Amino acid sequence: MTLIWTITIGLVLYGMHLQQQLTEWPQTCFNHFPLQDYLALFPVVIGLLLRTLENPMGNVELLR
Template sequence: MKRFFYYFAWSIAIALIVYLGLQLQELLKERMQTTFNLVPYWVYVTLFPIVIGILLRTPKFMLERKEKRISGFDWSKFLAVGLLSFVVIVLSIMPFLPLENLPYPEFYNQISLILFSSTTAQTIAGLVFGYTLLDSFKSEERRFQESTSDLFNAVMKFTPKG
């Protein structure tokens, strides 16, 4: 029952943060329409999903940390999943960065229409990046990996050597 209330409280907190974040997004959208300054809105739309992704993984991360089960960082997961989503995030805010005379990659013109036609790409990439950031911390639940490596070792023991 204690675990239920723990997750329930986190769900309420995340829902409240999402609600307040969407209110702030609407405020920034109204300000963007009156001042014609796109930067605050697009930066917020790009970075807010990262916060939500982190919040979605935080309850389990806190339990793992409390139980002292975190034993390192899974760089392969972070680089394979997190880095790709981070590239989408950077590409979506790249036009707003004060980098003058920066040559854009050739493929950027083709994907910029996809990135800026809606906020879907930024939202998905932000959620994935935020979640992967905390999920990349290794926990000691390696039973499957250990059993597959034991199976591999057993197979290698009986494999004829050439």
């Protein structure tokens, strides 16, 4: 389970780095399409990832 959260946090940090790169790049070449694609897709990908991590064991009741 720890490995899954480590990968998730790594993806979020990489996404934040990618967002910064994509906001700086259009300022030099005036191409805003990659930034628009990122802003549309990254929250969806993170939402789907968190939704699948919500209960990784399916309907199995976790021990308390």
